[in-house]
Amino acid sequence: MERTGAGSGLPPVDVTALIRTELPRLTGSLRKVGEFVLADPAAVTHCSAAELGRRTGTSQATVTRFCQAVGLDSYQHLLIALAQERGRGEVSDWGTAEIGSDISPDDGLERVVAVVGSADLRAVQQTIDRIDLDALERAAQAVARARRVDVYGVGGSGAVALETEVRLFRIGCAVRGWTEVHAAATSAALLTPADVAIGISHSGSTRETIEPFELARERGATTVALTADARSPLARAADVRLISASSETSFRTGSIGARHSVLVLIDCLYVRVAQLSYARASASLTLTGHIAGQHAVPSRRPR
Numbered sequence: 625m626e627r628t629g630a631g632s633g634l635p636p637v638d639v640t641a642l643i644r645t646e647l648p649r650l651t652g653s654l655r656k657v658g659e660f661v662l663a664d665p666a667a668v669t670h671c672s673a674a675e676l677g678r679r680t681g682t683s684q685a686t687v688t689r690f691c692q693a694v695g696l697d698s699y700q701h702l703l704i705a706l707a708q709e710r711g712r713g714e715v716s717d718w719g720t721a722e723i724g725s726d727i728s729p730d731d732g733l734e735r736v737v738a739v740v741g742s743a744d745l746r747a748v749q750q751t752i753d754r755i756d757l758d759a760l761e762r763a764a765q766a767v768a769r770a771r772r773v774d775v776y777g778v779g780g781s782g783a784v785a786l787e788t789e790v791r792l793f794r795i796g797c798a799v800r801g802w803t804e805v806h807a808a809a810t811s812a813a814l815l816t817p818a819d820v821a822i823g824i825s826h827s828g829s830t831r832e833t834i835e836p837f838e839l840a841r842e843r844g845a846t847t848v849a850l851t852a853d854a855r856s857p858l859a860r861a862a863d864v865r866l867i868s869a870s871s872e873t874s875f876r877t878g879s880i881g882a883r884h885s886v887l888v889l890i891d892c893l894y895v896r897v898a899q900l901s902y903a904r905a906s907a908s909l910t911l912t913g914h915i916a917g918q919h920a921v922p923s924r925r926p927r
Contacts, residue, residue, distance in 0.1 A: 638709055638746075638750045638869060639696075639702065639705035639706055639708075639709055640661070640662055640665055640706075640709065641750065641869055642694055642695065643658050643661055643662055643694050644662060645852055645853050646658070646693065646694040646695070646855075647659070647662070649693075650690070650693060650694075653680070653681075653682040653683075653686045654686065654689060654690045654693055656680045656681065656682060657676065657677075657680050657682060657686060657687055657690040658690060658694070660676070660679065660680045661702075661706075665706050665709070665710070666710065668702075668703070668706060669703055669706050669707055669710070673687045673688060673699040674687075676699075687699055695855075727739055727740075744884045746869075747868075747869045747882065747884060747885040748869075748884055748885055748888050750869035750885070751867075751868050751869045751885035751888050751889065752888065754867060754869065755866070755889070755892070756865070756866070756867070759864050759865060759866055760866060760889075760892060760893065760896065761896070762863075762864050763848045763864045763866060763893055764893055764896035764897050764899075764900055765900060766820045766846040766848070766864070767792070767797065767820050767822075767848075767893065767897050768897045768900035768901045770797070770798075770818065770819055770820040770846070771798065771816065771818040771819050772798045772799075772800075772815065772818075772819045772820075773792060773797055773798065773799040773800070773819065773820045773821075773822065774799075774800060774802060774808070774811050774812060774815065774819070774820070774821045774822065774836070774840060774845075775788045775789055775799065775800070775801040775802065775821075775822045775824065776802050776803075776808045776812075776821065776822070776823045776824065776833045776836050776837055777801070777802075777803060777823070777824035777825065777833055778803055778804075778805070778830060778832045778833055779830070780826070780883065781824040781825050781826060781830070781833065781886075782801075782803035783883075784824050784850075784883065784886050784887065784890065785801040785802065785803060785822075785824050786801040786803065787801075787887065787890065788801060788822065788824070788890050788894075789801035791890065791891075791894040792894060792897065794908060794909065794912065795894070795897065795898045795901065795904065795905035795908050795909065796901065796904040796905055796907070796908035797897065797901075802836065805832040805835060805836065808832075808833075808835075808836035809835060809836045809839055811836070812836040812837070812839040812840040812843065812845075813839060813843065814843075815840050815843045815844070815845040816843060816844060816845065817843075817844035817845065817846075819840075819843075819845040819846070820845060820846045820847075820848060821836070821837055821840030821841070821845045821846070821847050821848070822847075822848045822849075822850065823836075823837035823847065823848070823849050823850070823851075823858050823861075823862070824850045824851075824886065825849075825850075825851050825856070825858050826851065826852050826853075826868075826882045826886075827851070827852070827853060827856060828849065828851035828852070828853040828855075828856020828857060828858035828859050829853075829856055829857055829858070830858075833858065834857050834858055834861065837849070837858060837861055837862075838861050841861055841862075841863070846863050846864070847861060847862045847863045847864070848862060848863070848864045848865075848866065849861070849862035849864070849865050849866065850866050850868065850886055850889055850890070851865070851866075851867065851868070852867065852868050852869065852882055853867075854867050866889045866893070868882055868885040868886045868888075868889055869882070869885045
């Protein structure tokens with residue numbers, strides 16, 4: 625897993641989002657430490673590793689192992705990342721430090737809008753901060769020159785796969801979004817090294833997406849994964865990985881909370897592909913730009 629944050633040379637990331645992603649893999653005492661950090665990250669910044677071990681009923685060694693398990697170099701790295709995250713929340717308009725992410729049945733609509741909007745803005749900014757520009761460039765280069773592009777996704781990610789198809793199709797790419805595993809696998813089996821397969825899964829563990837994705841790689845196609853989990857099976861099967869953040873709130877967890885940040889990645893990929901295939905993209909947009917207007921119903925304004 626790529627190291628993040630302090631001392632790594634990479635932009636700081638939301639360490640609580642990282643821990644939340646890794647938590648399902650943790651068991652026993654490691655999970656207890658993770659749950660404590662998520663429940664009260666501010667308190668953790670004032671604890672030594674030994675103190676955190678006492679508070680969680682574990683040990684200093686367990687706290688160190690927890691940090692390593694979630695991809696951090698040390699406990700000091702965790703403290704720095706938590707402090708950076710808290711600082712970003714205090715000085716930015718998109719932070720949720722003051723607003724929080726919980727919505728109760730009795731909350732008014734004003735709070736609902738504030739929480740949802742803040743969470744989405746935060747996830748978008750986190751995704752932008754952590755974009756691997758080299759990976760994005762490699763993905764765009766592959767898509768721009770591809771003979772054919774397959775996009776796999778089911779459930780909520782299936783909607784994103786179809787949206788990806790719409791974007792790339794408009795600029796002249798031979799692209800198809802597949803949301804049913806049998807059809808996806810059939811298409812994957814027909815790919816060649818001249819093609820690209822894009823797999824979209826928030827968890828990176830959806831079997832119906834991984835199966836055609838791995839088959840596409842076996843056929844020699846360049847594989848691009850869009851996921852929130854850099855250590856997931858989908859990410860491990862990819863030649864190129866693009867990692868999104870999540871904007872979870874009450875009633876919006878998992879892929880629903882991550883939808884906006886994934887679409888940011890898709891938009892960046894789409895625009896870069898359009899740049900790299902400028903003549904084709906411009907010609908395609910020119911030939912199709914009038915179609916929506918021709919099908920618009922004239923408005924009837926009162927005289």
